Amino acid sequence: MTANFSFSRLGKLIVKQWVENRRLYLMSTLALLGLLGIVFLIWVATNGRRYDEDSLLITGMFGLFITGAVFASTTFSMLGSKDKGIYWISFPASHAEKLLANLFFNVIVFTLVYVCCFFY
Known part of the structure; x- marks a missing residue:
């Protein structure tokens, strides 16, 4: 293994990461849909039938920031455990x-999934 960057190796690494973590990604998407459903139910309960585009945009951006931070923390938590962290660091690919x-x-991917769930 060389430390040089390779697009083919990057593609294989992305596929490998999807195969290993697809359950986490799918469960995160379901949790995101549930969370957005609860937020919209609360929003409809407090505002009634009045639609305010500014508050919808603020809610969407705030939700993207908070859920993105939680999702990134979850996906990077593999480096916190010794067995997964050592496996990931010693995997034959460059750090880039x-x-x-x-x-x-x-x-x-998370931004695309969030936008699709938000406007669904």
């Missing part, structure tokens, strides 16, 4: 590829 694979799921 490992970082980009985590950022792909925590930034790009």
Whole structure:
């Protein structure tokens, strides 16, 4: 294994991370849907039928920030346990590829899933 960056190895690492953590990602999506459902029920209960676009935008951005932080904390928690942390660090890929694979799921995929769930 070389420390050089490789797009093919990055793609394989992203697929590997999906296969190993798909249950976590799917359960997180269901929890996000439930949380957004509760927030919207509370919002409808307090505002009635009045629709205010500004408060919806603020609610969406605040929710994205909070749930994104919780999701990132959950996905990076694998480095906190010795057995998973040693496995992840010793995996034959460069550190840039490992970082980009985590950022792909925590930034790009999570944001797309959140926006889809929010506007669903």
